[in-house]
Structure formats: C-alpha cells, structure tokens
Amino acid sequence: MSEAKSELPEVIVVGRPTIFKFYDEELSKKYRMLKSWESSLALENYICKHGQSVKAMICSPSHLGIQISSSLFRLLPSLRLIVTTSTGLDHIDLVECRRRGISIASAATLFSEDVADFAVGLLIDVVRRISAAHRFVNNGLWGQFPLGSKVGSRKIGIVGLGSIGLKVAQRLEAFGCTISYQSRNKKPVPYPFYHDVYELATNCDVLVICCALTDQTHHLINKEVLRTLGKKGVIINIARGAIINEMELVQCLEEGEIAGAGLDVFENEPNVPKELLSLDNVVLTRHIAFLTEDSMRAMYELVCGNLEAFFLNKPVLSPVLDD
Amino acid sequence: MSEAKSELPEVIVVGRPTIFKFYDEELSKKYRMLKSWESSLALENYICKHGQSVKAMICSPSHLGIQISSSLFRLLPSLRLIVTTSTGLDHIDLVECRRRGISIASAATLFSEDVADFAVGLLIDVVRRISAAHRFVNNGLWGQFPLGSKVGSRKIGIVGLGSIGLKVAQRLEAFGCTISYQSRNKKPVPYPFYHDVYELATNCDVLVICCALTDQTHHLINKEVLRTLGKKGVIINIARGAIINEMELVQCLEEGEIAGAGLDVFENEPNVPKELLSLDNVVLTRHIAFLTEDSMRAMYELVCGNLEAFFLNKPVLSPVLDD
Numbered sequence: 001m002s003e004a005k006s007e008l009p010e011v012i013v014v015g016r017p018t019i020f021k022f023y024d025e026e027l028s029k030k031y032r033m034l035k036s037w038e039s040s041l042a043l044e045n046y047i048c049k050h051g052q053s054v055k056a057m058i059c060s061p062s063h064l065g066i067q068i069s070s071s072l073f074r075l076l077p078s079l080r081l082i083v084t085t086s087t088g089l090d091h092i093d094l095v096e097c098r099r100r101g102i103s104i105a106s107a108a109t110l111f112s113e114d115v116a117d118f119a120v121g122l123l124i125d126v127v128r129r130i131s132a133a134h135r136f137v138n139n140g141l142w143g144q145f146p147l148g149s150k151v152g153s154r155k156i157g158i159v160g161l162g163s164i165g166l167k168v169a170q171r172l173e174a175f176g177c178t179i180s181y182q183s184r185n186k187k188p189v190p191y192p193f194y195h196d197v198y199e200l201a202t203n204c205d206v207l208v209i210c211c212a213l214t215d216q217t218h219h220l221i222n223k224e225v226l227r228t229l230g231k232k233g234v235i236i237n238i239a240r241g242a243i244i245n246e247m248e249l250v251q252c253l254e255e256g257e258i259a260g261a262g263l264d265v266f267e268n269e270p271n272v273p274k275e276l277l278s279l280d281n282v283v284l285t286r287h288i289a290f291l292t293e294d295s296m297r298a299m300y301e302l303v304c305g306n307l308e309a310f311f312l313n314k315p316v317l318s319p320v321l322d323d
Numbered sequence: 324m325s326e327a328k329s330e331l332p333e334v335i336v337v338g339r340p341t342i343f344k345f346y347d348e349e350l351s352k353k354y355r356m357l358k359s360w361e362s363s364l365a366l367e368n369y370i371c372k373h374g375q376s377v378k379a380m381i382c383s384p385s386h387l388g389i390q391i392s393s394s395l396f397r398l399l400p401s402l403r404l405i406v407t408t409s410t411g412l413d414h415i416d417l418v419e420c421r422r423r424g425i426s427i428a429s430a431a432t433l434f435s436e437d438v439a440d441f442a443v444g445l446l447i448d449v450v451r452r453i454s455a456a457h458r459f460v461n462n463g464l465w466g467q468f469p470l471g472s473k474v475g476s477r478k479i480g481i482v483g484l485g486s487i488g489l490k491v492a493q494r495l496e497a498f499g500c501t502i503s504y505q506s507r508n509k510k511p512v513p514y515p516f517y518h519d520v521y522e523l524a525t526n527c528d529v530l531v532i533c534c535a536l537t538d539q540t541h542h543l544i545n546k547e548v549l550r551t552l553g554k555k556g557v558i559i560n561i562a563r564g565a566i567i568n569e570m571e572l573v574q575c576l577e578e579g580e581i582a583g584a585g586l587d588v589f590e591n592e593p594n595v596p597k598e599l600l601s602l603d604n605v606v607l608t609r610h611i612a613f614l615t616e617d618s619m620r621a622m623y624e625l626v627c628g629n630l631e632a633f634f635l636n637k638p639v640l641s642p643v644l645d646d
Binding site for chain 1: 344345436437440441443444445447448451452453454456457459460461463464465466467468470471472473474475476493494496497498499592593595600606607608609611614615616617618619
C-alpha cells in the first residue's frame with residue numbers, strides 16, 4: 001500500500017480546502033496528497049521538507065492569512081500548477097506566477113449559481129425580515145412585527161456584473177426588481193450602467209457586491225457610498241469582506257444610516273464584528289454562499305479533471321488566463 | 324366633530340384587520356368605523372347593539388375563531404357588503420352570503436407578489452440553511468456547517484396554481500428549478516400537471532402550498548404525502564395552516580422523514596407547536612408573507628375604493644364572484 005501510494009503523483013495541499021472535508025478519501029486515492037495541516041510543522045517548514053519535487057498544488061482562500069506568493073514559491077522549485085478551489089484569486093500572487101511559469105486553474109464559474117441563489121436568499125431575508133421574524137416566533141411572540149418592503153419595489157445595484165452578478169440580476173428580474181450595475185466596462189445587457197459606484201448608489205436602494213477583491217475594489221464601499229444609498233438602503237455581500245470598509249459599515253448599521261445588511265463574508269474571517277451580532281437587521285453567514293452538496297461534488301470532479309489533464313501534459317480544464 | 328362623524332357612513336369592523344394597525348386614522352376620517360375590538364362587549368353583543376342599520380363590514384381572518392356566518396348575519400339585517408382584507412375566504416360562509424344577497428370584496432391578487440416572494444425566500448432559507456447559518460455565526464461559531472443543496476437542483480411541486488402559485492413558479496424558474504403542479508384543473512402553463520397530490524409528491528422533493536383552504540384541501544398534506552416526498556423533502560406553507568396536518572408534519576420533521584420546512588402559517592394561530600421551536604431545519608414566521616409597507620398601502624387604497632364604490636351604488640373593485 002505505501003509502495004503503491006508512493007507511485008502516485010505528489011500534490012501539495014495548502015489551506016485545507018473545503019473539498020477535503022467531503023472528498024478527502026477519494027482525492028487521496030488518486031494522488032499522494034501532502035496535506036500541510038496534518039503535520040505539526042509550520043507551513044513553510046513542511047513545504048521545505050516535502051516540496052522539492054512537487055509539481056502541483058491545491059489551495060483555497062478559506063484559511064485566510066496564507067498568501068500563495070514568493071515566500072512559498074521559493075520552497076517549491078518544481079511547481080508548475082496551482083489548482084485553487086475558489087473563484088476569487090486574491091490569495092495568489094498572479095504576477096509572480098506568470099514570472100515563474102506557474103499555471104493556475106480555478107473554480108471559474110462553477111459556484112456562480114449557488115452564490116447567486118444565496119445572494120438572493122440573503123436579500124429576501126433582509127428585505128422581508130425572515131430571520132428576524134423567525135427569532136420573533138421562536139421567542140414565543142406573535143402580535144405586531146415591523147413591516148418589510150416589497151422585493152419588486154427595490155432598485156438593485158449590482159457591483160461587478162461578472163458571472164455571479166449576471167445570475168443575481170436574472171433571478172431578481174423575475175421578482176420585478178429594477179436592475180442597474182457598476183462594472184469596469186459596460187456589458188451587452190439591458191440594465192443601466194454606471195461607471196462610478198456613488199452614481200450607482202444614488203440610483204439604487206440595494207447594493208449586491210459581486211466583484212472580485214483587487215487593489216481597485218478594496219474598501220470600494222465606504223461610509224460615503226453607504227450614506228448615498230440612504231436610510232432604506234440594504235447591502236448584500238457574497239464576494240469578499242474587504243470590498244466593504246467593515247468598520248464604517250458597522251457604524252452605518254448601528255446609527256441607522258442604512259436599513260440592513262446580509263453578509264456572507266467578512267474582512268478578517270473568521271472574525272465577525274461583535275457589534276453586528278446584536279443587530280436585528282442583519283443576516284450573517286459564514287462564507288457558505290458557494291457551499292452545497294452539488295457544488296462540492298462538481299468541485300471534486302473539476303479538481304480531479306484539472307490534475308489529470310496536467311499530469312497527462314494536456315491543457316487544464318479551467319485555466320486562469322491573463323487579462 | 325362628533326356630529327360631523329355621525330354623518331359618515333357606518334362600517335362595522337370585525338377581527339381587527341392588520342390594515343387598522345397602519346391606516347386607522349385615515350380610514351376613520353372617511354367612515355364611522357365601528358371597531359368591535361375597542362369595546363368591552365363581546366362581539367355578538369357589540370354587533371347586537373350597533374349593527375341594526377350597518378350596510379358594510381370590514382373583516383380579516385387574522386383573528387381566527389371568528390367565523391363570518393349566520394350567527395353574525397342575523398344581527399346585521401342591513402348588511403350588503405363584506406370587504407375582507409384577505410385573499411383567503413375560509414372565514415366567510417359564502418353560501419349564506421349568496422342566500423342573503425351579501426356581496427364580498429376581497430384582497431384578490433393584491434398580495435400575490437409579496438406572498439410569492441416570501442415563499443421563495445423561505446424556500447431558499449430552508450434549502451440553503453440561511454437562518455440556521457445565522458444562528459451558528461451569532462453563537463460565535465465558524466468552522467464546519469452542514470451542507471445545503473443547490474436551489475436549481477430541486478424539483479418543485481406547487482400545490483394550487485392560482486395567482487400566488489404561478490408567481491412562485493415564475494420566480495423559481497429563474498433559479499433553474501424544475502416545476503410541476505397539482506390543481507383542481509389543468510392550466511395553460513408549460514409545467515407538468517398532476518391531479519393527485521401523492522403523484523406530485525412522488526415526482527418532487529419540495530412542495531410549496533399555495534392553494535385555498537376548503538373542505539377539500541383541509542389536511543390535504545398528511546404523513547403519507549410527506550413520506551412520499553421523502554427524506555430530502557422540504558415543505559413550504561404560505562397558504563393556510565390547516566391544509567397540512569400539523570401534528571403529522573411535526574412528527575415527520577422530528578423523525579427526519581422529511582428534511583425541513585418553512586412555515587408562515589399554522590393550524591391554530593397564534594399557537595405554534597412547541598416541538599418546532601427547537602428544530603434547526605425549520606424557519607417559522609408569523610403569518611407575514613402578505614405584509615409589506617407596499618401591500619398595506621395598496622390594501623388601504625383597495626378597501627377605500629371598494630367602500631366608496633359600494634356607497635355610490637357602483638360595482639365594487641375586487642368582487643368575489645361565484646365559481
């Protein structure tokens with residue numbers, strides 16, 4: 001068994017990707033998975049010890065703090081492929097990958113539908129106060145309950161009209177919502193386009209954050225944007241926590257400068273601002289918008305497909321291409 | 324003031340309709356509203372005292388137990404119009420109304436969009452475990468959380484394809500769900516039709532209850548239907564509690580015979596079965612699916628429009644017509 005195992009191609013796994021919580025056994029049958037989290041060594045020492053000949057890596061951003069950059073690449077001189085189990089690439093130094101000739105395969109649009117569904121679920125929950133109503137009933141109350149507002153009466157601003165943003169828009173159109181969007185470039189869609197996020201916020205009362213986290217989008221949503229959104233404003237974030245200035249969001253929510261928020265992501269996961277826990281107008285979930293039985297199965301198949309192609313010297317299935 | 328008021332047409336109000344929580348002042352300026360709940364007299368005594376010449380009634384089913392039937396009609400010999408602020412008519416004796424020549428105006432389809440939105444919100448919440456995830460985060464937890472399933476992978480069965488059911492179907496189509504329905508009659512829609520609710524449950528894994536409560540639909544959903552739906556089954560009810568055999572539903576949820584439920588209505592409101600409060604796979608709300616700022620405003624306008632038409636001897640705006 002151990003001899004057979006040693007013949008399997010080696011893959012280093014960094015950051016304990018969620019997929020290993022569900023498909024560890026299946027994955028470990030196909031590759032010799034070097035699971036850094038199973039070692040008592042610090043990550044860099046572990047890689048130093050095992051990484052010399054490793055050609056492929058699986059990583060995820062779920063274990064934040066780990067940046068896939070030079071300090072790791074120096075310890076992995078044979079590395080030629082990174083398979084990240086995420087759509088976002090903010091944990092990987094793309095420039096350095098290009099320089100070193102390391103290819104990247106990502107989740108691409110695999111999670112788009114699940115994430116879009118979840119965004120709409122959070123939006124309905126906040127606008128119609130479902131979680132708050134559930135707490136109300138669970139506390140043995142009936143009687144008067146604060147009114148929500150009609151979903152279809154809301155003016156939705158999508159921040160970042162990529163694969164997820166577009167699916168959010170398509171779903172919300174079925175509810176009769178008015179859709180606008182902000183994006184780097186105008187897209188071939190019938191929705192009004194705003195280049196500037198303030199202009200979007202001026203014309204909307206709900207913002208759904210669907211863009212990637214980059215230097216340009218870091219703290220894109222600050223207190224000025226939130227105040228522009230207004231007192232009936234609702235913000236939904238299923239993208240990355242740091243796209244919003246979280247401290248300013250907390251302040252705006254506490255002071256009633258906006259009406260509510262549905263947040264699946266946070267600036268310093270797994271830390272959730274304590275102030276949010278006591279608010280009745282927010283719905284908080286733990287970065288699970290992408291996570292379903294279906295998406296985990298599909299992700300498992302995509303990871304296997306990418307590794308298989310790579311070790312057969314074929315093009316990977318979901319390559320990250322240069323802009 | 325009191326003299327001016329006494330010249331306004333009288334309207335008896337039974338059951339404290341929700342609309343009076345938001346538009347009491349406006350309504351009371353237009354009509355002399357005889358609000359039974361403001362009197363210390365029992366309802367029948369109050370009507371006996373004030374009802375002799377009253378021609379119009381406003382009622383709602385929110386105060387369950389009050390049936391608008393012969394025992395009240397006998398005390399209201401001049402009654403010619405009932406305006407109910409509900410879509411459902413299960414609290415009104417329709418046969419007796421017809422016999423006595425009393426017209427009925429209802430909310431008709433006024434609440435359809437709000438109720439359909441809420442049904443979809445409950446469905447996403449249960450299937451993607453949003454409220455449960457919120458409790459998880461609020462308890463200071465991160466880490467592993469049970470997987471939900473993809474909304475679009477679910478096979479939805481709509482029980483009762485009226486105005487609400489159709490809007491639920493249209494919304495869920497945008498998520499990629501497969502839709503079927505059960506109804507008294509086949510409708511001109513592209514969804515598969517089942518005459519029998521067992522057949523529907525056999526072919527679906529989510530049931531959304533959207534039908535009226537009648538003698539035929541009372542306890543339509545019993546343990547046999549739920550068991551047919553299966554262990555991954557989810558049930559959403561935004562119609563009337565008694566369409567489901569609640570005791571059998573509680574049992575099926577407790578024993579894992581179905582996976583979860585989203586319930587806005589209960590068999591004996593305001594009583595919610597205590598067993599449900601401890602379950603993590605149910606979302607419970609207090610009959611608020613119809614309730615938004617927008618629907619209350621629209622309802623206020625419809626009630627006024629119906630009364631105004633009636634007192635001008637014109638046809639009411641939202642008449643309930645015989646089948």
